Amino acid sequence: MLSQKAKYALKAMIALATQEEGNLLQAADIAERQNVPRKFLELILLDLRKHGLVRSQRGKFGGYALAKPADAITFGQIIRIMDGPLAPIPCASLTGYRRCADCRDEKSCAVRRTMREVRDAAAAILDGTTIADALGAGAHEARAALGA
Template sequence: MLSQKCKYALQALMVLARENSDQLLLVSEIAERENLPKKFLEAILLELNRNGLVRSRRGRGGGYALAKPADLITFGQVIRIMDGALAPLACVSVNYYRRCDECRDEQACEIRRVMRRVRDAIANELDGTSLAKALADGKLPAEISA
């Protein structure tokens, strides 16, 4: 399950993805558009900035924008940054692997095999869905061709 922090990060990134890449948005603008708590959003945007997904400028005319094109930022990247592993069990995680204490033989473990397939399906979907793709998927066919 996604944490609230991760969900807010995705919401903020989607707001930025809808904007012109040169347009900087204030934290208060993003918070207002998505009805998010401003203080919490500030911390989230700082973390996204540290991880290279957004860029910021201070002072007059400052704010936040995506640091790279929306088609290069995936849901999988964001979730790993904010919440860690995508896998339902640590023993099937690619990036956060940890052996199960109670498992005698990982290769023979039926639970691990099923959870690995679940992890792979989740990762395929999330790593294959960029912010740009999510925006395009949400548009009506008439909007796409316009």
């Protein structure tokens, strides 16, 4: 399950992407626009900043902006920051591998094998969808239809 935190983060990043280059958006604005608790959103934006996806400016007329072009930021990056690995189970994760305590033989484990398939499919979509894709409704479908 995607946490609220990750969902809010995605929505915030999309909101930031609507701004033109260099224009800052304040946490309170994003919170109101996206219907998200303001203080909670601040924590999220802080986290995104620490991971280099967002830059911030303090003081009056401060705010946030994307730290990189919208087409260089993927859903996968954001979700991994907020919720951790995409894999349904740690033993099937690339970025956060951990052995199952109860697993006798990992090589032959069908659960792991299938969860790896699920992870790969999810990663293909999430690492292949950028904030820029999210901006135009239908943009990603168009891309997908073209086989891009």
